[in-house]
Amino acid sequence: MEYALKLSNVCKEYDSSEFALDNVTFDLPTGTVMGFVGENGAGKTTTIGCILNTLKKDKGSIEIFGKEMNDNDIHIRENIGVVYDGDNFPNYLSAKQLSNIMAGIYKQWDITLFNKYLEIFSLNSNQKISKYSKGMTMKLAIAVALSHHPNLLILDEATSGLDPVMREEILDIFLEFVENENHSILLSSHITSDLERIADYITFIHKGKIILTETKDNLIYNYAILRCSDKNFLSLDKEDIVAYRKRDYQIDVLVSDIEKARRKYPKIIIDHTTIDEIMLLLVKGEN
Ligand SMILES: Nc1ncnc2c1ncn2[C@@H]1O[C@H](COP(=O)(O)OP(=O)(O)OP(=O)(O)O)[C@@H](O)[C@H]1O
Incomplete structure (x- = not known):
């Protein structure tokens, strides 16, 4: 089996808090969706930070597409679409200006696809991001994440702040994304009904430790x-x-x-x- 992500014994401590990731280990098989769940402060964002190398892990290994990522691994970075729960972009930009910046960052930036998502999500490309609602900024972040043709999506609370109608539309877009067998998604969420809908695997984290990782069908049926x-x-x-x-x-x-x-x-x-x-x-x- 091939893996989009493979975490082995990842540890991370913060200087200014008691919290620590404790030997976090899980695999995301290629072509699947993994829901990442845990209470507030369980360590989901910290784990995602270590995967993306925006946080330095203290120990352990993280392989993305079978390779450890280092700081100048542009190819791996281009292949990952990321959405954070919070500010993803400078809010003085408009979507159009953002698109021009992304075109300079991502080799595979697809302006046609981006404009298609802006239309699906009813986002005005000339309006400043600061004038968008929370739901609109999440939709914009999802549009950006999908428009550089990544093979892996890492979504940290990407559906929070969206109404049920828009959540359903976005979940359908995620499901369409994983119809390609080379595509995979790691999705952290507190909205477990979303995970019940689209995840193949669920990994539970609690106080920095993985306490269970299972197929969703096993959890629901067995x-x-x-x-x-x-x-x-x-x-x-x-x-x-x-x-x-x-x-x-x-x-x-x-x-x-x-x-x-x-x-x-x-x-x-x-x-x-x-x-x-x-x-x-x-x-x-x-x-
Ligand atoms: N930069 C930091 N310095 C010190 N402690 C931090 C830092 N960032 C996060 N923490 C602590 O690490 C713990 C885990 O936080 P993290 O954001 O990873 O949890 P989470 O599972 O994503 O939570 P939530 O569901 O609320 O987003 C928390 O106790 C938090 O206070």
Whole structure:
């Protein structure tokens, strides 16, 4: 299997905070979409900074398209489209001026494609970015990221601030992008319904550590929650428990094989689960 991204034991500490990335390891197979989820401050943006080399990692290796990127690897950089949650461009520019700048930066800058996205996104090319709404600036950033024909998109909260109609349109554009088998996406998001729609893999990060990386289908179809009484809970095999969380009147137990759990524990209520619920159990529960 080929990988667009391969992170092995990436560590990063900040001088001015207690936070650290702790041996972050995950792979993004080429041609797939990975959702990157975690609570606020879990380390998603820090990880993305290390991948893009805008932050210097302390340890570990990061391969992009099978190669470690260094500061002057222009070819790899041109091949990555990036969208940050926040200011992506100087806001005194208009989209048209931005396009002229991008044409000087990216060899493969495609002005026709960029103008097509401006039209799809209803963005006025002569208006200053400072006059755009948050949603409009996100759309502009997505248009720029797609218009230099990258093979990898790295999107940090790229759909936040967009209304559901526009989110759906943009998710369709992302899905169209990965129809090309050489294209891949790493998408960090708190909007897990978006990830349920487009991700092939989900990686969970918590306090700087990767706590689970799985195919989305496995999470949705095979992971499940047992709603246990204290007595039920004590009867479980420990090896079946991925994580558990005590609630007022029950203990929710996350398991990774619903069919096995149904066979082994026929008297316990078992529910299918969601990415949100899995994250709550992994983050707030015990294991
Ligand atoms: N430049 C910095 N110096 C010191 N600490 C930092 C710096 N940047 C981030 N941090 C800390 O690192 C931790 C992880 O931040 P990061 O932005 O990577 O999290 P995140 O998962 O992207 O969060 P969110 O979902 O809120 O965007 C936080 O505790 C943050 O305060």
